[in-house]
Amino acid sequence: MTSISTATPGWLALRAPADDAARSPELARDLARMLPPGSASSPLVLHDLGAGTGSMTRWLAPRLPGPQRWILRDGDADIVEHLDLRAVVDASGTPISSDVVVEHLASLPSDAFRGAAAVTASALLDVITEAEAAHIVAACTDAGTPALFTLSVSGTARLRPAEHPDDVEREIGSAFNDHQRRDQDGRRMLGPDAVAVVGALFAEAGWNVRTASTPWRLARGNALTREWLDGWTAAAVEQRPALAREAAGYRARRDEQAAAGRLRVTVAHEDLLAWPR
Ligand SMILES: C[S@@+](CC[C@H](N)C(=O)[O-])C[C@H]1O[C@@H](n2cnc3c(N)ncnc32)[C@H](O)[C@@H]1O
Numbered sequence: 001m002t003s004i005s006t007a008t009p010g011w012l013a014l015r016a017p018a019d020d021a022a023r024s025p026e027l028a029r030d031l032a033r034m035l036p037p038g039s040a041s042s043p044l045v046l047h048d049l050g051a052g053t054g055s056m057t058r059w060l061a062p063r064l065p066g067p068q069r070w071i072l073r074d075g076d077a078d079i080v081e082h083l084d085l086r087a088v089v090d091a092s093g094t095p096i097s098s099d100v101v102v103e104h105l106a107s108l109p110s111d112a113f114r115g116a117a118a119v120t121a122s123a124l125l126d127v128i129t130e131a132e133a134a135h136i137v138a139a140c141t142d143a144g145t146p147a148l149f150t151l152s153v154s155g156t157a158r159l160r161p162a163e164h165p166d167d168v169e170r171e172i173g174s175a176f177n178d179h180q181r182r183d184q185d186g187r188r189m190l191g192p193d194a195v196a197v198v199g200a201l202f203a204e205a206g207w208n209v210r211t212a213s214t215p216w217r218l219a220r221g222n223a224l225t226r227e228w229l230d231g232w233t234a235a236a237v238e239q240r241p242a243l244a245r246e247a248a249g250y251r252a253r254r255d256e257q258a259a260a261g262r263l264r265v266t267v268a269h270e271d272l273l274a275w276p277r
Helices: 009-022 025-034 055-063 130-143 167-180 191-204 223-239 241-259
Strands: 044-049 068-074 097-102 118-122 147-160 208-213 216-218 264-275
Touching: 009 055, 009 147, 009 216, 009 223, 025 055, 025 147, 025 208, 025 264, 044 055, 055 068, 055 118, 118 130, 130 147, 130 191, 147 167, 147 191, 167 191, 167 223, 167 241, 191 208, 191 264, 216 223, 223 241, 223 264
Parallel strands: 044 068, 044 118, 068 097, 118 147
Antiparallel strands: 147 264, 208 264, 216 264
């Protein structure tokens, strides 16, 4: 099996509060209005792709009517061991039911979403390939199932206080974006192009597409900031090793600001909702 970009449970737990604050409640509300009524004998079936530890289900289920049955799909058998859906309820307070499918997206059956009410994902589109995205979109359009894909990185990060000059920071940002689009074991990931590519695939199929800007806003003292900075600079240097010395100096300046509680970061993401005309 080809490798996939995995995440650790610790990283997903650390980012969860920023993710929850960032996702668009408006797009979730729009999705809720599209859903057919469910019943105890025929619950709404929702698929969450790249489910990880279940963060999207925990955030979205209470915003949608029920009863709900979730199918959580992920290619990493270890991460789904940490799934935690205890206490997840729908909008009327009814507990959800769920099943887990361990499966690489390339093996997603083309009729996987037949009869489903919605397909969701969070922090997934940027780590998949164009072929995998096309496969997901085809499965959605074939089944006529609306899709809500949240928190795809869109390629910009703003750090405050601003650096003058900011050329090292701009180089790191650009190298990081190239790293996001890198070819890994023959898989070229969509990175910051994800929402444009997936939106175009749905539009080509004649579907409606709505997007929302959903940045992380990491305030001073947020523990996620240093972890994010670590990953951002390390990926940039891995992509362009010639940046190593300047990136180390940059990192030291930003670390000092973070330790003093002075660093604020905004990391751009986008949510995408697609539904049939
Ligand atoms: C960044 S994590 C996001 C997890 C979760 N949706 C969240 O928001 O916390 C991406 C998840 O997608 C899964 N994944 C990535 N590429 C995949 C693929 N091609 N097939 C199946 N799962 C994949 C990873 O195993 C990981 O659990």
